[in-house]
Amino acid sequence: MDIAIHIEGLTVGFGAKTVIDALSLDVRRNEILGLIGASGGGKTVLLRALLGLVPKRAGRIEILGLPRDSAREIGRRCGTLFQQGALFSSLTVLENLEFPMREYLGGSDALRRDVAIAKLEMVGLKAEDALKFPAELSGGMVKRAALARALALDPEVLLLDEPTSGLDPIAAGDFDELIRTLRQTLGLTVFMVTHDLDTLHSVCDRVAALYGGKIVALGPLAEVRASAHPWISAYFRGARGRAALA
């Protein structure tokens, strides 16, 4: 089986506290894996470790067969969507997209601009939004622009931190649809942290549940739901969980 993200025995901690405890997880190529977990349970830390933003105490992380330390190569082949968008506030939306393209790819300015516009349109923004600054965008537009930037280099792996949080249900549905299309057409591997049960249900091939620094359940949503782990039961048996999966 082709593995896109390989995590083995990963341990991350701060001071006396161990947040991720000898965690192992493989994300297959071309799959969409959703990560759920209690807030404060280490989801964001795991994602940040994958991004190389927090130092690990032990273990190994490989993305597309490359060790996490080769930052530039991974930066080229791996796109990231941060929860707050993290668009560069001093650049326009268009420049936000053109910046990684200009650094990594060739082609003329005109071609890059046209492709950047096409990507903005792909995520549901209009060409007229391209010259706006991030501060002038609404919350949903920031998310879309940030996704367009994550896709700017046509990455093979996409890491998403709560992609649908802060979006209205219609926009969130469009977003799910978009991720699915992109996976199919671009052969993307997607690793997403999400709490959106609709997203888990409609997009994710597999779901991983993180609790106490370890993966306590991994598999298709139906299997994870059937898990006897008390936290998972509480997660899916809540009123919102029942409503979403009814």
Added chain:
Amino acid sequence: MTVSQPKIARDGPRLAASGDWIADHADAMQALLDEFAAAPAPVALDLAGVERLDTFGAFALTRLRGQPRALLTGVRETQRGLIDEIERLPCEPAAAPPRRRIADGLESLGRALAEASADAVDFAAMLGRLAEAFARACVHPHAFRLRSIVHHLDRVGVQAAPIMIMMTFLVGAIIAQQGFFHFRRFGAEDYVVDLVAVLILREIGVLLVTIMAAGRSGSAYTAELGSMKMREEIDALSTMGFDPAEFLILPRVLALVIAVPALTFLGSMAALAGGGLVAWAYAGMSPPIYISRLSEAVSLESFEVGMIKAPFMALAVGVVAAVEGLRVEGSTDSLGRRTTTSVVKSIFLAIVLDGVFAIFFAAIGM
């Protein structure tokens, strides 16, 4: 995975694409686009040879198809979705960024002038808000936020003291050294102590401390208030029914108004000590003589002139810092720009104020 460059084979009006049409080959695709841009639009485009495809490549191929779109043949099932997706997009050209013209230069000049008058208005408005908050606090003393004032006093006063003392000590020493060096030539060494004392107590002490306070504390105020503005913390405070001027700005400005006179006093003493050290080590004037010369040279008036100015200078620095902090908008750019503006404006204003005071004191004979 083998990598092959994107290629186009031409067969009359029919084109056949092959190779990897991916972003890494942007240069090669650009070359093909340029090559075929002048040629008449093709009738059909065969994609059977396309190994790998991403949005970059799909976009380039869509371009190659021209208008009206050439017929596509041999599209692989896995690639069809992406091509359809790209074709569906309007792909409008982005509006060109506006060109700079001579008129823009005039416009920015006009804007700068308009902004200068807006500055005066904002400064007065902030002064008014602070006066209102201060008056309210005088009626209800609990509104003085003593904890906050003490916290800021520690930051802009106590923590600033060592660097202020060191700096003024050095400047005092330098003035004395220069005085002895140049006055010696025409035998006026006796007046060096007068020079040092009058200059430091009336002007240098308070100016140095104010400039340092603007750079060290005013900039911090602007940056703090600015990032609070960016993160909507100030809006949050207002919606809870609290006055940001009372909670955030008054404690900061009051701390500065207390700290700057205190630092001016410390700094002036340090500068006189620096002058004394040079007088002793460089000109052989023993400390008791230096001190007795000092008491002859200066009256309490010179000291008062310096100290009276200090709180007004501090107020100017604090108000400018607050005004600029609240002007920060969404981008990190504007935070940096406002912080710079805050420091430059407050130093400029302090020096102007110093000039006004000089005229005032001359008029009343101090």
